[in-house]
Amino acid sequence: MAIDHLDGRIIVLLAREPRVGVLEMSRRLGVARGTVQARLDRLQSNGVIRGFGPQVDPAALGYPVTAFATLQIRQGQGADVRAHLATVPEVLELHTTTGTGDMLCRLVARSNADLQRVIDLVVGFDGIVRASTAIVMENPVPLRIIPLVEQAALGE
Amino acid sequence: MAIDHLDGRIIVLLAREPRVGVLEMSRRLGVARGTVQARLDRLQSNGVIRGFGPQVDPAALGYPVTAFATLQIRQGQGADVRAHLATVPEVLELHTTTGTGDMLCRLVARSNADLQRVIDLVVGFDGIVRASTAIVMENPVPLRIIPLVEQAALGE
DNA sequence: GTATTCACTGGGCAATGTGTTCAGTCGTCC
């Protein structure tokens, strides 16, 4: 679970240029190919690297509107709400949280008007008491991991 | 920008088994290799597929605590706050939003105690008036894209 | 001090996949 400097460099290199192969990585990093392969295998079995799935842009798919919805759930209905939200394709992720709301979910929609449909779809379920939505305007920091990996590689 | 059925199948297959190569995909999908290659090139130049970077699990990196913070920004300080937050590795993403807050960011930390440090780091900046944090307990729906891709492939 | 373990190196091998190109087919649009 601890990440050393070489692990960090492997992940960062992979994040910056996903197309490089193991051989090319070993050349860039100045280590033997077997080392890179062993490190990669370890990182994956550790769960540090979950996979290499394609990063799909919802906007390019026709869903340019993103929003975050905070949901308040009726007592004991949590499981039902989770199951319900899992069936809505526009719900990209769902978290249960502490704080004023009970759940936080990320939504996408084809337009602001379409967002109304999505919200109705989400909220139109018995266990949800109240929903408060924030529409995303800009995304100054897109989901990233490199700085954290670099910190983990140095600090540990 | 429109996604047809074959595009959808390519993305879904790739999301489920990222390791398959172009040749194997063409076998699975029952089309020629050149077709898959052409589609993939198109999807990438379209921006539908942004890349194939590694999906790193912050928890496995030693950051098991996730939180969402809603920030209120002092008038006209937006750019400074963005620049500030971009320098904090524990800020995994940042959005500007409509609604009660002005910004929403995703944070990670090594522990609940460490989260305090991160929040201080985030909030300890002049332009931020107020911050409200929700700690993530469960993640019933991890960030996903497959259902949306399937819908986009069918509907369009 | 010696033995063991572990990670890394550098090399070699067969097998596979890649990038690329080509000609031929099919359906659609003008």
Place this chain on the structure above:
DNA sequence: GGACGACTGAACACATTGCCCAGTGAATAC
């Protein structure tokens, strides 16, 4: 009818992969 675009099936040289091995060095255990 002709042109265009997408797909097919095949070919080619080339690079990369997965796998194996023996040897080195450092750290650990006895």
